[in-house]
Structure formats: structure tokens, C-alpha cells
Amino acid sequence: MHAGIEQLASISAESALMAEDLARGRTKTTFVRVHGAELSAQTEHEAEKLNDDPVAPELKMPIEEAIKLAADIGGAIDDMRVSPQDREQARQDEVKLRHWAGQANRLAEAL
């Protein structure tokens, strides 16, 4: 579970780097779409694992929080993939993704 949440933090941080380059017009559309699809699929996979793992009742809340984070991270990556020419949205996604990466790291450390 700890590793799964750390993985979410890593994906969010990497997606923030991609969003930063996208916001500055320093990337290629195909790269954002293909690599973004890999990261988004990985986010979904981590959320599924967190959902399916049997956990103690006191861990239910952090797990639900992590699954919600996974949905937010995947959504932001998918937004970038759908409209990679939208730099303003990429700028907003970058800020959100960095924030979620920090939140996931704190959640993992607290477990």
C-alpha cells in the first residue's frame, strides 16, 4: 500500500514536469499523448490495487484519500493528452500535479 501511494506521488511529480514543458511549448504532441497515456494507465492500475487490497479498518480513510488522488492525477494527465496545445491549462495542471505529488508523499509517510 505504501509503495502504491509512493508510485502515485512519483507519477504526479513526473506529470508535473511534463506539464511544465508543455506550458512552455517545449515538447512534442505525440510525446505528451503517448507518455501521458502510460502514466494515466499506471495511475488507474495503482488505484485498482489500492481498492482491491484488504486493509485494516483504520487504514480505510487514507486509502480512500489515495484513490481520490489517483482519480485527480489521472484526470489532469488526460486533460493534457486531449488538448496538448492548451498551454494555460497545462500551467494550471502543473501546479495541481505538484500539489498532489506532495499530498501523496505526505500520505505515504504518514502510514
Add this chain to the structure above:
Amino acid sequence: MKKVFQVALGIIAAIGGFVDIGELVFNTQAGAVYRYQLLWAVPVGVIGIVVFAEMTGRVATVSGRPVFDVVRMRMGLNVGLVTLVASLLINLITLAAEVGGAAIVLQLLFDVNVSTLILVAVIGLVLIVYFVPFGGIERIFGYLGCALLVYVAAAVHLKPDWHHVSQGLIPSWHSSALYAYFVVGVIGAALVPYEVYFYSSGAIEDRWTVRDLSLNRANAVLGFTLGGILSIALIVVAGEVFFAPKVQPGYLGTTALGAQHAYGEAGLLLALLGMLFAVGGAAVECAFSGAYTLAQFAGWEWGKYRRPREAPRFTLAWMIFFALAFVVVETGVDPVLLTEYAVILSVVALPLTYLPVLLIARDRTFMGERANGLLASTFGWLYFAILLVVSLAAIPLMLATDGGAG
């Protein structure tokens, strides 16, 4: 002048040909997780491959016997057969990883279905290998693989703390299984055996004579050493871009993101081009290595300098290797995961081919005045000891860390 030019071309090809998917994966992960702390493992691996490649090139040049000829002669049929089967299996896993890697890079460039791109990659590689002569193959992939030098430029451009970088080159130890796993991975990624089988068979393909032994030494020492600088650059770039935000790289796209972060779209395109030709070249070397080992062990006619009609079983063998790799990758297995298995299993099997070459290279009745001197013998045995330790630790560490997952 012609000789200097020949040496320079060989070195350029060796730089571009040094990096394969193993280096791209393990070095990026090592830099992201431990920043510069694993830099020292690169020279350890590079000196190992220089020692091994120089010996195999010298043995092949002096005796006309490439690695698997020597293995069978020195180890006998039964042990030789075990070594052959292990090498062929590892070669196939590595080839599948390289073909999968080439398809992923093409997908990052063109956003087309990966299944189609695996087929495109395999057909493209088979056509190049069939129609282009041996020297041309070395040059196409070696020179274009040099686009990866963008990582050397990026490592400087990102302005790392050079004091910390230099400290990373001093061996250090952590009591962590994950750290030890990455040490094995970084050393193993530099010491892949297929490069050595290809190198020694290439000496015979290029019809080297004892007059070319200085060329052998220059190619092995300078080519692999300068290639090692690429590995160091990959670690430094990953350390600068991915360490602070705690990114755990699991895709080739992440490695490309490092170059993009330094130089934008131009950096990304150079990185992807370099990766495509580096993994494509490695795929060709793997397919040839498989065919070389099989043909040399069985005593078939072999060599790219021969027409397919003159070496039909050799030609069929490398084609079958490509076909098998295609089937493996089309199952949907993750090429990055395959790479990790290939590197770790290569390390485990390496002493089986290293020892017979070392024994022959020091044998004066066989090599005459070209046998290992004091320096080559010292390094030869030192590396045999290192290889034994690394090969015994590799699988337990892979299991203990869940393949580097922590």
C-alpha cells in the same frame, strides 16, 4: 593517417553502440533514486567490459577463434552446452527487450499502435541486416546512436554540483538491498555479454590480423570508456531532473523527459533518435550474437561477410531470433521489465563465458607472445572475482527488492 581515421571511426561507432536499453533503464533509475551515489559503479562495469572485450578481440585476432569456439574447446561439450543454452535464452530476452524498446520510441515519435510498430521495427531491422554490409551496419547504428550525446550536453547544461558529482565517483556503500540491486544493475548493464560475443566475432568479420591488435586495444579502451561517459551523463541528468521530485522512472519516456527538460523539443527529438538507433543497433548485435554463438558452437559456416547462400544456417538463425523476439514482445510483456530480467540474468551467466576466455588469453602455448601480460592478467583475475560476487548476489537481490521496486 588512414589508420588514425579507422581508429576514430571505430571509436565513434563504439560510443554510439555502447548504450542499450539496459543502460537507459538502469542508469536513469539509479540517478533518480540515489542521485550521484551510484556513479562509481559505471567505471567498475566499463573497465570490466574493456578487459573482457580486449581479451576476446585479441584471442579472436591471434587464433581466429571467437568466444564460443573457445568455450567449447576449453570447457568441453557438456559444460559448453549449458553455457550455450543459457546464453541463447538471455540473448533472446535481451533482443525482445531491445525490439520492444525500439517500438516504444517509435510510438513516442509517431503515436501509432505499438503492435504495428513492433512489426515495423522487426521488418526494418531484418531488411537492414540482410542488405547492408557488416561495416555499414556498425556505422549506421553507431553514428546515429551518438545523438544520445545530448545527455552529455544536458548533464552540463543542468549545472549539477560538480563536487557532489565527483564524490559519487568514489565507491560508497549503503546497507540497503535496493542500493546493492542498483549496483549490480549498473555494473551488469555495462557488462552485457552479447556486446562481447559480437565484438569478438566482428574482429573475424573485419578480418583483423595481428597488425590490428592496436586497433583492438584502442576500440575497446577508448570506445567503451567514452561510451561509459554517456552512462554517467544519464545518471547525472536523472539525478538533476528526477531525484528532488522523487520520480521513480519506469518508462523509456521518462528517460527522454530528462533531455526534454534541458533542451525542450530539440532535446527530446535528439534523445528519441539516439535511443532508436542505440536500441536498434543493440537488437542487431543481439540477433547476430545469438546466430554467432550457435554457429560457432555447432561448427557451421558463419559470418555476415559470407553471402546468405554460403552460410544458410547462420542466416536462418538470426532471422529466427528476430521472429522469436517479435512473438515475445507481441504478447504485451513490458520491455522495461524484460530489460531488468535480461541484465540480471546476463550477470549471472557471465562467468561461464568469461573464465574460458581468460584461461585461453593467458595461455602462452596458444597465444604465444600475445598472451596476457602482468597487467591484463591482474585485471583479468580481479574482474573474475568481481563477476563471481556480482553474479551470486544478482538473483537474491532481485527477489529481495521485487525487481528494484523497493
